[in-house]
Amino acid sequence: MNIVVCIKQVPDSAATLKVEEPSNVSWGDALLIINPWDEYAIEEAIRLKEKFGGKVTVLTVGTEQSKEALKQAVAMGCDEAHLISDPAFVGSDALAMTYILAQAIKQLGEVDLVAFGKQAIDSDTGLVPAGVARRLGWPLLSYIAKIDEIDPAGKSLKVTRLLEQGRQSVSSKLPVVITAVKEINEPRYPSFMNIRKAGKLQIPVLDAAAIGADVSKLGATQAATQWLKVFPPPARTGTVEMISGDSPQAIAVTLADKLLAEKVI
Numbered sequence: 001m002n003i004v005v006c007i008k009q010v011p012d013s014a015a016t017l018k019v020e021e022p023s024n025v026s027w028g029d030a031l032l033i034i035n036p037w038d039e040y041a042i043e044e045a046i047r048l049k050e051k052f053g054g055k056v057t058v059l060t061v062g063t064e065q066s067k068e069a070l071k072q073a074v075a076m077g078c079d080e081a082h083l084i085s086d087p088a089f090v091g092s093d094a095l096a097m098t099y100i101l102a103q104a105i106k107q108l109g110e111v112d113l114v115a116f117g118k119q120a121i122d123s124d125t126g127l128v129p130a131g132v133a134r135r136l137g138w139p140l141l142s143y144i145a146k147i148d149e150i151d152p153a154g155k156s157l158k159v160t161r162l163l164e165q166g167r168q169s170v171s172s173k174l175p176v177v178i179t180a181v182k183e184i185n186e187p188r189y190p191s192f193m194n195i196r197k198a199g200k201l202q203i204p205v206l207d208a209a210a211i212g213a214d215v216s217k218l219g220a221t222q223a224a225t226q227w228l229k230v231f232p233p234p235a236r237t238g239t240v241e242m243i244s245g246d247s248p249q250a251i252a253v254t255l256a257d258k259l260l261a262e263k264v265i
Ligand SMILES: Cc1cc2nc3c(=O)[nH]c(=O)nc-3n(C[C@H](O)[C@H](O)[C@H](O)COP(=O)(O)OP(=O)(O)OC[C@H]3O[C@@H](n4cnc5c(N)ncnc54)[C@H](O)[C@@H]3O)c2cc1C
Pocket: 006, 007, 008, 035, 037, 038, 059, 060, 061, 062, 063, 089, 090, 091, 092, 093, 094, 095, 097, 101, 115, 116, 117, 118, 119, 120, 121, 122, 123, 124, 125, 126, 127, 128, 129, 225
């Protein structure tokens, strides 16, 4: 199988966000990691390759430092990695990202499956996989908790989608775009051999010309979304009261009385 995984380098989930008006959002010098949801997509892609053969190519649209995320994906077991980067991409929004990624995927020959995480933990829109699927003209199977069956030769698969109301069984033809949720697998730790391989890897950089992207569709002026204003939420107000007493029971009674008095319970 020829599988592509799209990943995003994001600030660590413990990073503190700073918001400065009018529109500057910064994570300072926070540690950068692979978007945690993408690790499930990587793991599933590697498992499919191990079962059916083929290769896993990992892509990211980002900057030079995003190569670290790509190396981490190779250390997990991906075979190839490409950084897609060009000064013309600066200011591109989610819509433009879907165009850039779809163009890059089209350069990779006959692809059977493109895997994403269900969303990125920083911008958090969940828009990119649907946009890429639309541009490629392939079905999108989102929130996949299990790939039940896959027939690479017959070009079909059956999956279980995790919905708020329950689970949904869906079948589709390949090629397809999927997004993974954490129920799908347990991502592996990189092996020592693969860490060494990733360390030596020269990651090719594909620019707009290499992926055949029309730069007039990209950048801040072409963005469909604009950040009109960015502002921090108002600081929380409130007080803390420590309840003391002679015993846990007495403290619990005092607490219950206070909650009743405040009409919380
Ligand atoms: C270098 C860079 C510059 C940016 N500049 C701007 C800007 O100026 N203005 C602006 O509005 N936005 C900017 N963005 C944000 C960018 O538009 C978001 O990445 C995009 O909106 C995706 O939305 P999301 O993060 O909510 O992803 P989601 O749709 O929540 O993510 C879903 C899936 O798509 C994948 N995905 C998301 N982004 C990428 C990517 N870049 N490469 C590969 N896979 C991806 C995720 O890893 C995840 O698997 C920039 C991003 C980058 C990387």
